[in-house]
Amino acid sequence: MKLYALDLNKEQWLELLERLKQPKFRADQLLQWIWQKRVFDVEGMTNLSITLREKLAEELDFSAPALVREQKSKDGTRKFLWQLRDGNTVESVLLKSGVRLTACISTQVGCPLGCTFCATGLSGFVRNLSSGEIAGQFLAMEALLGRDINNIVYMGMGEPMLNRDEVFKSVRMLNDEKLRNLGIRHITISTSGIVPGIEALAEEKLGVRLAVSLHAVDDELRSRLMPVNERFPLAELKEAIKNYQEKTGDRVSIEYTLFGGVNDSVEHARALVRFLKGIHVFINLIPFNSVDGRYDVPEAKDILKFKKVLDTAGFENELRQEQGSDIDAACGQLRRKDAEGSALALEPKAHSVTKKDSRRAVQRDEKPETAASKRRSGEKTAADRKVPRKKMLPEKERYRSGKMKEERPTYRDSAEAKTDDGRKESRKRIPSARPKAAPERKSAEKKTAGRAEIKKPFYEPELNRKKTKLKPSEKGRSKAGQAAKKTSAAKKRGVKK
Numbered sequence: 001m002k003l004y005a006l007d008l009n010k011e012q013w014l015e016l017l018e019r020l021k022q023p024k025f026r027a028d029q030l031l032q033w034i035w036q037k038r039v040f041d042v043e044g045m046t047n048l049s050i051t052l053r054e055k056l057a058e059e060l061d062f063s064a065p066a067l068v069r070e071q072k073s074k075d076g077t078r079k080f081l082w083q084l085r086d087g088n089t090v091e092s093v094l095l096k097s098g099v100r101l102t103a104c105i106s107t108q109v110g111c112p113l114g115c116t117f118c119a120t121g122l123s124g125f126v127r128n129l130s131s132g133e134i135a136g137q138f139l140a141m142e143a144l145l146g147r148d149i150n151n152i153v154y155m156g157m158g159e160p161m162l163n164r165d166e167v168f169k170s171v172r173m174l175n176d177e178k179l180r181n182l183g184i185r186h187i188t189i190s191t192s193g194i195v196p197g198i199e200a201l202a203e204e205k206l207g208v209r210l211a212v213s214l215h216a217v218d219d220e221l222r223s224r225l226m227p228v229n230e231r232f233p234l235a236e237l238k239e240a241i242k243n244y245q246e247k248t249g250d251r252v253s254i255e256y257t258l259f260g261g262v263n264d265s266v267e268h269a270r271a272l273v274r275f276l277k278g279i280h281v282f283i284n285l286i287p288f289n290s291v292d293g294r295y296d297v298p299e300a301k302d303i304l305k306f307k308k309v310l311d312t313a314g315f316e317n318e319l320r321q322e323q324g325s326d327i328d329a330a331c332g333q334l335r336r337k338d339a340e341g342s343a344l345a346l347e348p349k350a351h352s353v354t355k356k357d358s359r360r361a362v363q364r365d366e367k368p369e370t371a372a373s374k375r376r377s378g379e380k381t382a383a384d385r386k387v388p389r390k391k392m393l394p395e396k397e398r399y400r401s402g403k404m405k406e407e408r409p410t411y412r413d414s415a416e417a418k419t420d421d422g423r424k425e426s427r428k429r430i431p432s433a434r435p436k437a438a439p440e441r442k443s444a445e446k447k448t449a450g451r452a453e454i455k456k457p458f459y460e461p462e463l464n465r466k467k468t469k470l471k472p473s474e475k476g477r478s479k480a481g482q483a484a485k486k487t488s489a490a491k492k493r494g495v496k497k
């Protein structure tokens with residue numbers, strides 16, 4: 001397969017051009033065409049000689065991920081299914097909040113971690129994405145829209161910290177002023193709690209925001225929701241979050257998905273408050289977006305009670321408002337549907353950048369830019385590069401003024417929407433996170449559902465790190481968790497309490 005042009009950073013372009021005996025300034029020209037004018041066909045790079053274009057076309061593939069399907073929500077959320085060079089597909093979601101746009105992008109085809117509530121996890125794992133395929137989703141979205149997108153969240157399909165090198169490289173490329181020049185504080189990486197990944201992020205001082213998907217503060221419950229907790233239990237994860245904060249001075253976002261009757265009681269909220277005491281966090285409460293009826297969506301009254309406990313304890317938090325609930329906006333759902341062959345509203349579209357698109361991009365580039373306009377569009381200003389982060393972002397104030405809220409749109413479901421759909425009456429409370437017996441599992445799902453052990457060899461070294469010693473109380477809990485796991489595995493096969 002040809003080299004993928006989107007995978008090359010500036011140094012790699014310089015090396016390649018040296019080999020082709022080309023002057024260095026060609027690197028800047030090429031990077032500008034790809035990352036700023038979003039031209040994904042060397043033919044359109046008109047300031048390069050025809051001979052050079054031919055040479056480059058022989059060695060490189062300049063394409064961006066190609067649009068296969070698109071779904072549009074009533075609220076403006078858009079979901080894209082992209083085809084990669086090898087035929088695999090991944091999803092991205094575009095979220096709108098006022099004039100601000102946020103792209104939620106994927107880092108893997110599928111995910112090996114098998115969280116029992118997640119459509120991506122239930123579809124199994126295929127492969128890691130390359131840096132260019134990750135950033136390419138963002139550029140392809142911008143090309144389609146014909147405008148800049150302000151923020152990126154690495155919250156699509158896959159676990160970013162299991163594809164760390166490519167994820168970090170994609171961040172650096174998006175942030176590089178010669179490439180996309182997107183402000184580092186406009187980029188968020190979400191992890192299910194891969195401790196070495198959190199440590200590496202702190203070590204590398206990338207400067208992105210970190211989000212951790214917590215969902216439960218009891219090892220037994222969390223392991224049932226997220227089998228990765230077996231490898232990195234809560235005590236270890238908490239330590240990693242604390243150390244991250246100490247090293248970076250950054251507040252960490254905590255993602256807490258609320259499952260009806262599982263982790264959404266006032267007691268659960270109090271336990272969360274105890275767990276997070278002393279750590280500077282912002283908590284995102286996300287009502288579960290139902291995948292296949294295995295878990296219940298939370299009831300509005302429970303969500304509000306849960307939130308009140310956090311408010312009273314002084315924890316900054318936000319209940320994510322509804323976005324995209326009518327288009328299965330939880331990442332992984334569209335690809336899963338597509339694989340199952342269900343009809344979607346829109347016809348497949350091929351993605352190509354027309355001359356008009358590139359003209360528009362050129363015109364955009366010619367506009368004089370002020371620091372304020374750059375900030376609005378998410379591009380780096382001097383502040384992004386030079387001022388220490390802590391001084392630059394008095395985040396508490398920004399939240400109070402409501403500005404940050406705008407930057408944090410969501411594509412998850414709202415409690416109100418789901419509690420109105422008739423399921424409310426029939427819903428029964430279940431005392432633990434035991435997944436409900438799935439009605440009829442599709443074959444792909446059968447393979448991964450209920451997986452408790454993680455055996456993928458490619459990230460074994462990561463997960464087999466020496467674990468920190470557990471305290472006696474935690475040891476007890478972890479043993480209890482294992483026993484419960486066995487019974488729950490048996491129950492999962494059919495019995496619903």
Ligand code: SAH
Binds near residue numbers: 117154159
């Ligand atoms: N693997 C990473 C990033 C991708 S998942 C992680 O787990 O953090 C992004 C977020 O979506 C996670 O917080 C995940 O728990 C949440 N999520 C996945 N499926 C969901 C669903 N059906 N409803 C609500 N949140 C979901």
Ligand code: SF4
Binds near residue numbers: 113118156158159
């Ligand atoms: Fe993977 Fe994140 Fe889904 Fe878990 S929630 S299966 S880690 S994508």
